[in-house]
Amino acid sequence: MFDLERIIRPNIKKLQPYSSARDEFKELTKDMVFLDANENPFETGFNRYPDPQQTGVKQLLAMQKGVKTDNVLLGNGSDEVLDLIFRAFCQPEKDSVITLPPTYGMYKVLAAINTIKNIEIPLKPSFQLDYNSIKKRFAPTTKIVFICSPNNPTANSFNVEIIKKILCNFDGIVVIDEAYIDFSTQKSWVTQLADFPNLIVTQTLSKAYGLAGIRLGICYASKEIITVLNRIKPPYNINILTQQKAVEVLSNQHKTSLEIEQLVNERQQLTEILKNIKIIKKVYPSDTNFILVKVDDAVKRYYQLIKKGIVVRNRSNQILCDNCLRFTVGTPKENKKLIKILSEL
Ligand SMILES: *Cc1c(COP(=O)(O)O)cnc(C)c1O
DSSP states (O other): OOOHHHHSOHHHHHOOOOOOHHHHOOOOOTTOOOOSSOOOOSOSSSSSOOOTTOHHHHHHHHHHHTOOGGGEEEESSHHHHHHHHHHHHOOTTTOEEEEOSSSOTHHHHHHHHTTOEEEEOOOOTTSOOOHHHHHHTOOTTEEEEEEESSOTTTOOOOOHHHHHHHHHHOSSEEEEEOTTGGGOSSOOGGGGTTTOTTEEEEEESSSTTSOGGGOOEEEEEOHHHHHHHHHHSOTTOSOHHHHHHHHHHHTOHHHHHHHHHHHHHHHHHHHHHHTTOTTEEEEOOOSSSEEEEEESOHHHHHHHHHHTTOOOEEOTTSTTOTTEEEEEOOOHHHHHHHHHHHHHO
16 A cells, blocks of 8 residues: 655655745735845846746646646756655665666666666567566565656557556556657546556656746646655746746647647658668657657668768667667658658668
């Protein structure tokens, strides 16, 4: 049985969080005089500290995802969210996490930064989860399983029933990283928060929303988990410019939806065309905004593409990804250029 109290790090349980001026006095009415935070009083639109709870952004997200604002925590990119999760639940030098390579490289880096053992359980050659091997590593000191679905770099989504089995049988936190969910045919796990008290879903505005530059990562979880993470997050982690831009873009879903539709269309077309290119041995099906391909010689093709002015990602050092390159889906014009150059190699 999942017991949140058991898995919170003891020092975090005892922590007296920093209380900011804006935490202690929240009613920002126009006629109040604010002499509490040592800010510069001359009005620029930016002279005040940002809302530490990012109420405007959270209200929009909560409404759109069908959750409550206290199921939401925002970070300076998903990377900050993932780091907060490590620091809330994993004791350095003692605890471990499970990751499922080939996958997003940040989980491993964050484990190393926090001196947490990273137990790697490779996917099956089909790029699906190897439940029997994962299950064997469940232990009281194993605090988190990171599941990236759709997965980067393999581009597929994982079997829902197996994810459910992990959620039901693991006593620690299950993080489902949904950075690519907006390009997927799968349903988001955000709607399942009430059923799984150990579930954390992370999303980002960096991919489908076209806002990688503003750094906004989102964490959805039970109110209890969010309360723990809120205790350790830097008070003003989301700046005013980011909050304003996020509200603007989230209020105009239509534009984002059109772009997603176009990118998914481009992805389908690109997938079919890539299958007929001589140097490409395999095109993996994609549920994301990128395509993984196996080529004859990844290093050679990677440098040839650079010479022609196209930068792609060489993933051939990762397990199960021998000679694999990852192509982000670009604009129609960029994709045509990629195809032309690949065909001429
Ligand atoms: C791109 C990506 C992210 C996004 O990270 P941000 O810090 O929000 O930009 C998260 N997870 C995965 C798997 C990604 O590929």
